[in-house]
Amino acid sequence: xxxxxxxxxxxxxxxxxxxxxxxxxxxxxLQTLLDxxxxxxxxxxxxxxxxxxxxxxxxxxxxRFVKELARYDAVVCGxxxxxxxxxxxxxxxxxxxxxxxxxxxxxxxxxxxxxxLVNSCQGGQxxxxxxxxxxxVRTIIHRMDSVAPVEGDIFAGVNGFKATLYHSxxxxxxxxxxxxxxxxxxRWQPQDGCPELLPLAWVEEQREEGEGxxxxxxxxxxxxxxxxxxxxxxxxxxxxxxxxxxxxxIIVNWFEEALAWNQKHxxxxxxxxxxLAEAAIKPSLLSQLTPSGEPRASGQWWEKFESDPVxxxxxxxxxxxxxxxxxxxxxxxxxxxxxxxDSANAAPAKSSxxxxxxxxxxxxxxxxxxxxxxxxxxxYATTKLKAVxxxxxxxxxxxxxxxxxxxxALIAAFQDARHIDVEGPETTPFLGGFMGYVTYEQGLMDxxxxxxxxxxxxxxxxxxxxITKSIVIDHLAGVxxxxxxxxxxxxxxxxxxxxxxxxLTLQNTxxxxxxxxxxxxxxxxxxxxxxxxxxxxxxxxxxxxxEYEDKVRLCQEHIAAGESYELCLxxxxxxxxxxxxxxxxxxxxxxxxxxxxxSPATRPNSWSLFKHLRTRQPAPFASYLRLHPATLVSASxxxxxxxxRQGKCSMRPMKxxxxxxxxxxxxxxxxxxxxxxxxxxxxxxxxxxxxxxxHSICGAGNVTVRDLxxxxxxxxxxxxxxxxxxxxxxxxxxxxxxxxxGALPPGSMxxxxxxxxxxxxxxxxxxxxxxxxxxxxxxxCVSGRGDWSVTIRSLFRWDDEVGREGGEEExxxxxxxxxxxxxxxxxxxxxEMFTKLAGPLRVFGEVC
Numbered sequence: 001x002x003x004x005x006x007x008x009x010x011x012x013x014x015x016x017x018x019x020x021x022x023x024x025x026x027x028x029x030l031q032t033l034l035d036x037x038x039x040x041x042x043x044x045x046x047x048x049x050x051x052x053x054x055x056x057x058x059x060x061x062x063x064r065f066v067k068e069l070a071r072y073d074a075v076v077c078g079x080x081x082x083x084x085x086x087x088x089x090x091x092x093x094x095x096x097x098x099x100x101x102x103x104x105x106x107x108x109x110x111x112x113x114x115x116x117l118v119n120s121c122q123g124g125q126x127x128x129x130x131x132x133x134x135x136x137v138r139t140i141i142h143r144m145d146s147v148a149p150v151e152g153d154i155f156a157g158v159n160g161f162k163a164t165l166y167h168s169x170x171x172x173x174x175x176x177x178x179x180x181x182x183x184x185x186x187r188w189q190p191q192d193g194c195p196e197l198l199p200l201a202w203v204e205e206q207r208e209e210g211e212g213x214x215x216x217x218x219x220x221x222x223x224x225x226x227x228x229x230x231x232x233x234x235x236x237x238x239x240x241x242x243x244x245x246x247x248x249x250i251i252v253n254w255f256e257e258a259l260a261w262n263q264k265h266x267x268x269x270x271x272x273x274x275x276l277a278e279a280a281i282k283p284s285l286l287s288q289l290t291p292s293g294e295p296r297a298s299g300q301w302w303e304k305f306e307s308d309p310v311x312x313x314x315x316x317x318x319x320x321x322x323x324x325x326x327x328x329x330x331x332x333x334x335x336x337x338x339x340x341x342d343s344a345n346a347a348p349a350k351s352s353x354x355x356x357x358x359x360x361x362x363x364x365x366x367x368x369x370x371x372x373x374x375x376x377x378x379x380y381a382t383t384k385l386k387a388v389x390x391x392x393x394x395x396x397x398x399x400x401x402x403x404x405x406x407x408x409a410l411i412a413a414f415q416d417a418r419h420i421d422v423e424g425p426e427t428t429p430f431l432g433g434f435m436g437y438v439t440y441e442q443g444l445m446d447x448x449x450x451x452x453x454x455x456x457x458x459x460x461x462x463x464x465x466x467i468t469k470s471i472v473i474d475h476l477a478g479v480x481x482x483x484x485x486x487x488x489x490x491x492x493x494x495x496x497x498x499x500x501x502x503x504l505t506l507q508n509t510x511x512x513x514x515x516x517x518x519x520x521x522x523x524x525x526x527x528x529x530x531x532x533x534x535x536x537x538x539x540x541x542x543x544x545x546x547e548y549e550d551k552v553r554l555c556q557e558h559i560a561a562g563e564s565y566e567l568c569l570x571x572x573x574x575x576x577x578x579x580x581x582x583x584x585x586x587x588x589x590x591x592x593x594x595x596x597x598x599s600p601a602t603r604p605n606s607w608s609l610f611k612h613l614r615t616r617q618p619a620p621f622a623s624y625l626r627l628h629p630a631t632l633v634s635a636s637x638x639x640x641x642x643x644x645r646q647g648k649c650s651m652r653p654m655k656x657x658x659x660x661x662x663x664x665x666x667x668x669x670x671x672x673x674x675x676x677x678x679x680x681x682x683x684x685x686x687x688x689x690x691x692x693x694x695h696s697i698c699g700a701g702n703v704t705v706r707d708l709x710x711x712x713x714x715x716x717x718x719x720x721x722x723x724x725x726x727x728x729x730x731x732x733x734x735x736x737x738x739x740x741x742g743a744l745p746p747g748s749m750x751x752x753x754x755x756x757x758x759x760x761x762x763x764x765x766x767x768x769x770x771x772x773x774x775x776x777x778x779x780x781c782v783s784g785r786g787d788w789s790v791t792i793r794s795l796f797r798w799d800d801e802v803g804r805e806g807g808e809e810e811x812x813x814x815x816x817x818x819x820x821x822x823x824x825x826x827x828x829x830x831x832e833m834f835t836k837l838a839g840p841l842r843v844f845g846e847v848c
Contacts, residue, residue: 009271010035010036010037011034011035011036011037011073011074011255011259012036012037012038012039012071012072012073012269013030013034013036013037013038013039013072013073013074013075013076014038014039014040014041014068014069014071014072014074014075014076014277015027015030015038015039015040015041015075015076015078015280016041016042016043016075016076016077016078016091016092016093016096016113017040017041017042017043017078017080018042018043018077018078018079018080018081018082018089018090018091018093018112018113019042019043019080019081019753019755019756020078020079020080020081020111020112020692020753021688021689021692021693021747021752021753021754021755022079022166022237022239022240022688022689022691022692022752022753023040023078023079023080023692024280024691024692024693024695024696025239025240025688025691025692025695026076026078026079026110026238026239027040027280027695027700028239028280028695028699028700028701028703029238029239029248029251030076030251031280031700031701032700032701033248033251033252034251034252034255036073036255038280038700039072039275039277039278039279039280040277040278040279040280041068041092041276041277041278042091043080043090043091043092043093044088044091044092045092045276045277047064047276048061048064048065048068048092048276049061049091053087053088053091054087054088058095061092061095062095062098064276065092065095066095066099066103068275068276068277069099069103069105070103070269070270071269071270071271071275072105072269073105073106073258073259073262073269074105074106074107074108074255074258074262075096075105075106075107075108076107076108076109076110076113077093077096077107077108077109077110077112077113077114077116077117077233078110078111078112078113079110079111079112079113079166079237080111080112080753080756081112081562081563081564081753081756081757082112082562082563082756083126083169083561083562084112084115084116084118084119084126084169085119085126089112090112090116093109093112093113093116094116094120097116097117097120097121097231098120104229104230105230105262105267106230106231106232106254106257106258106259106261106262107230107231107232108232108233108234108251108254108258109231109232109233109234110233110234110237110238111166111167111234111235111236111237113233114171114223114224114233114234114235115167115169115170115171115233115235117197117224117226117231117233118171118172118173118194118197118221118224118233119171121194121196121197121226122194122195122196123173123174123191123193123194123195123196124171124172124173124194124196124197125171125172125173126169126170126171126172127169127170127172128168128169128170128560128561128562129167129168129169129170129218129220130205130207130213130218131207131560131822132167132168132559132560132565132822133165133166133167133168133203133205133220133822134165134166134167134168134559134565134566134681134685134821134822135164135165135166135565135566135680135681135682135684135685135821136164136165136677136681137162137163137164137165137242137243138162138163138165138203138205138236139160139161139162139203140160140161140162140163140201140202140203140222140223140236140247141201141202141203141204141222142155142158142200142201142202142222142223143155143156143188143200143201144158144159144160150198150225152225152232152257153200153225154200154223154225154232154250154253154254154257155200155201155223155250155253156253157249157253158246158247158249158250158253159246160246161243161244161245161246161247162242162243162244163236163237163238163240163242163243163244163247164236164237164240164241164242164243164684164688165203165235165236165237166237166240166565166685166752167235167562168559168560168561168562168822169562170220170221170235171221171224171233171235172194172221173190173191173193173194173197173199173221173224174191174192174193174194175187175191175199175202175219175221176219177191177193178191178219183219187199187202187219190227195227196226196227196228197224197225197226197227198224198225198226198227199221199223199224200222200223200224200225200232201221201222201223201234202219202220202221202222203220203222203236204217204218204219204220205217205218205220206218220235221235222234222235222236223235223236223250230257230258230261232254232257234250237688238250238251239688240684240688241684241687241688241691241705241708242684280699280700281695281696281697281698281699281700281729282696282697282738282742283732284729284732284733284734284735284738285406285408285409285412285413285733285735285737285738285741286409286412286413286416286733286735287732287733288404288405288406288409289404289405289409289412289413300397300399301385301395301397302370302383302385302395302397302399303414303417305370305385305466306370306418306466306468306485306486306487307417307418307487308418308487309418309420309432309468309485309486309487309782310485310486310487311420311431311432311483311484311485312483312484312485312486312496313428313431313481313482313483313484313496314481314482314496314500315427315479315480315481315482316479316480316482316500316503316504316507317478317479317480317507318473318474318475318478318479318480319480319503319506319507320507322506324340324342324344324360324362324473324614325607325610325611325614326506327362327471327473327480327503327506328340328362330502330503330505330506331362331364331471331499331502331503332362332364332365335364335366335367336367336626337366337367337626337627337628338363338366338607338624338625338626339362339363339366339435339436339465339467339623339624339625339626339627340360340361340362340363340610340623340624340625341359341360341361341435341621341622341623341777341778341779341787341789342360342614342622342623342624343357343358343359343360343475343620343621343622344357344360344614344618344619344620344622344635345357345618345619345620345714345715357475357620357621358474358475358476359428359429359430359472359473359474359475360472360473360475361429361430361435361470361471361472361473361779362470362471362472362473363435363465363467363469363470364467364469364470364471364495364499365467365468365469365495366465366467366627367386367387368385368386368387368388368389368390368468369385369465369466369467369468370383370384370385370465370466371383371384371385371386371463371464371465371466371627372384372410372411372414372434372462372463372464372465372466373460373462373463373464374401374407374442374460374461374462375455375458375459375460375461376439376441376442376444376445376451376461376462377445377450377451377453377455378401379400379401379402380398380399380400380401381398381399381401381407381410381462382396382397382398382399383395383396383397383399384396406741407442407462408446408737408740408741411434411462411464411737411780412735412737412738414466415433415434415735415737415780415782416735418433418782419782419783419784420782420783421783422645422783426645426783426785427474427481428472428474428481428483429472429781429785429787430470430472430483430779430781430785431470431483431485431781431782431783432466432467432468432469432470432483432484432485432781432782433466433467433485433779433780433781433782433783434464434465434466434467434779434780435464435465435467435778435779436462436463436464436465436625436627436777437462437463437464437625437627437630437632437772437775437776437777437791438461438462438744438775438776438777439461439462439769439770439771439772439775440745440749440769440770440771440772440773440774440775441461441769441770441771442461442462442744442745442775443744443745443746443774443775444745444758444762445461446741446744446745447744447745447754447755447758448755449755449758449759449762452767455769457798457800459629459630459771459798459800460629460630463627463630464780465627467485467779468484468485468486469483469484469485469495470483470485471483471499480503482496482499482500482503484496485782537577537578538575538576538577538578538844539575539576539577539803540573540574540575540576540841540844541573541574541575541576542573542834542837542841543571543572543573543833545830548571548829548830548833549826549827549829549830551569551571551764551765552569552820552824552825552826552829552830553826554764555567555569555760555764555820555824556820556822556824558760558764559820559821559822560822563756563760564751564752564753564756564757564760565685565751565752565753565821566681566682566685566686566751566752566757566819566820566821567751567757567760567761567764567819567820568748568749568750568751568757568761568817568818568819568820569761569764569765569817569818569819569820569829569833570749570761570765570770570773570774570815570816570817570833571765571815571816571817571833572768572770572773572813572814572815573813573814573815573816573837573841574811574812574813574814575795575811575812575813575814575841575844576803576804576809576810576811576812577803577809577810577812577844578808578809578810579808579809579810580604580605580606580810606624606626606631606633606797607624607626609633609795609843609844610624610633612843612846613633613635613795613839613840613843614635616839616842616843616846617635617715617716617793617839617840618635618715619634619635619636619637619714619715619793620637620639621634621636621637621638621639621777621789621790622634622635622636623636623777623789625777628799629798629799629800630772630796630797630798630799631796631797631798631799632772632777632791632794632795632796633794633795633796633840634777634789634791634792634793634794634795635793635794635839635840636777636789636790636791636792636793636794637654637714637717637719637792637793638652638653638654638719638748638789638790638792639651639652639787639788639789639790640652640743640746640776640778640788640789640790641736641739641740641743641776641778641786641787641788642786642787642788643728643735643736643739643784643785643786643787644784644785645781645783645784645785647727647728647729647730647734647735647736647784648725648726648727648728649694649697649698649725649726649727649728649736649739650723650724650725650726651690651693651694651723651724651725651726651743652721652722652723652724653683653686653687653689653690653721653722653724653747653748654719654720654721654748654790655679655682655683655685655686655720655748655819656674656679656680656682656683656709656711656719656720657717657718657719657720657818657832657835657836658670658673658674658717658718659716659717659835660716660717660718664718667711667713667718670711670713670718671711673718674711674718674720675709675711677823678821678823678824679720680709680720681821681823682819682821683709683720683721683722684709685751685752685819685821686722686747686748686752686819687705687708687722687724688752689747689752689753689754690724690743690747691703691705691724693742693743693747694724694726694739694742694743695726696742697726697728697734697738697739697742698726698727698728698729698739699729702726702727702728702729703724703725703726704724704725704726705722705723705724705725706723706725707721707722707723708722709722710722710723716839717835726739735784736780736784736785736786737780737786740776740780740786740788744776745758745774745775746774746775746776746790748790748819749770749774749790749792751819751820770815771796771798771813771815772791772794772796773791773792773794773796773813773814773815774790774791774792774815775790775791776788776789776790776791777789777791792815792816792836793836793839793840794814794815794840795812795813795814795840795841795843796812796813797810797811797812797813798811812844814837814840814841816833816834816836816837816840817833817836818832818833818836
């Protein structure tokens, strides 16, 4: 290019998104491999179907679609759940194959897009596989040098490679009718029953006898080319982390063929005009706010709260031999609400392989912390403040969500106004900021799944406290950071001095004191494993074995039908027992219930349950939350998302579990058990889903995978994990909250594709809300850093949920489950569910 010449515009590809959980991985692959601009259009986009896909006349939608296509050099029809014969599953894809001659353009179909192409051709059919191949990695058989090359073969010059498959359905072009003796040559020829398609690649799957089929080889079509139109398709997933890099050449070859076809047919694209599609990356939360200069609010009290903060801190040695709960009780013994994010296995591990956390974070002064609550589906959020300077104020205000666009944009705006720039290396992960929880149901709303309305309660699905007083314990360095985040110019107080003094007193204590003797004087039994709750006082209802196994079979029916690749089925256990916790912060005018004023001397409260659980089942992401109306006791081993102040994000999906036993007591034994196709496929599916979630915010080429399918050891189980990392864009106002909002609900608790799987699971699980279980708990710091864990291996309760005796009882819930795939067995899934249930449930049998 000569000096002064303008660089030619980048080529443009339209990606048709069928709500798959791998779509963003494909758009990233296209952008990085081909250096193109990719726009995304959903298959049922309101811009094409303003009255809905079932009500908008096809001719109207097709007319709009044809005008949009004129802007692009090529189209990619993406993967997705469902059947290509179902209009709602393929949406606008079906119009692509029906384009009139003057509107035709090059197209690549992937998975569902491939099946849609096959289904559209004369004689082409899509049928069920004998058994689905979700998360399976197979060798792709293509022409290579075995037969004469053909024009438009996008596999030309490609060596052998393996690729990931995610499908239960398969394109049929007559392959089952080819005699075995003729197969080697005939498989590359168009078949009489489907003359329009030329096969380009296959997988040959060895099958055992069963389910009405004889043992033998199943011929699975992997790629085709239309003989007269510029249409290609591949069944496998080129974007999967386990598809070998050699497979990238097929994408490059396809686009070269596409551009050559455009040139040969003198097809050009429009540059101007209205674009119906969207960018492949979501806009940041802050960019969605009202433009600068237009006030979003009118200077309400909560907007001025703790503005322009300044951090004051003191660091003291960590008292030797004093566990986190004793520190909590020493510095804040009378707190009615608490938040503790506890690396409960930070102490020296019993095994060198045990995964340990580093920091524990204690929130203090919750009575004077601003609370932000949101009930999914409401058009407002609520800000609350109970006290200021030790005096009760009980402030509360509803904030219209429309003013911000979403609850997440409201949270981002509040945090951004109080952001603190930190120079140099951070000595503590949390300086102050939001701490709290997000429910699974909020995550459903975030991905466009409407909840039942009205819901049977009005509990907060987002509950975050703005913490200004905190204690951060660095277990590795052996120090404690006492921190107070205050508005600049505010008067000094004595909290730092008093708290530091209490910690130093602990340091000088020769024996560990019992700071909570009045609240928790129950002695644990000498033989806790033999102790069982009294049926007259505590009732436990666990999932029924047959019903759970029936649900597993129902999930597999959905998977076999192509509706999902993996379904993370869960169920709940309820424990009903006499009331134990004191209701937080009753106002002076509010009458106290006679059973709420104190805890029975013989009934351990939620804090006691937490202390016992962290002892029996220490975990790197344990937590205790007592935030009216919720109480959570968690021993979670799974990090969901962490991000630093430079925008580096890391997610840690955990799939694949084996319980420690005499037959599986070492890491090597666990690796032999977990490194099998079923377990690896479970993890791989969620890894590709997590990559998709991060790509939606981080953009093309900014997501990587390390520690793929790694087995780690915990106190009572071995788990398979993978680490997926991403880098947020430097420009555009992106922050960790963008990554959090874009990744909920946790993919390890949903399955893939996420949206369709969640819709299916709501039906299979009987419409029960999961609540705190399957949600997340964590913090977002004023520095921009954050860390969130998945709420599993936990027990929780709501203040407004009572048992048979009305206000006399409390109801605890424990969720547990596992990922159902086509390779699952009913017994295996049921055993996994009860294995995960055992730890949290055991505390009731040992303490109560």
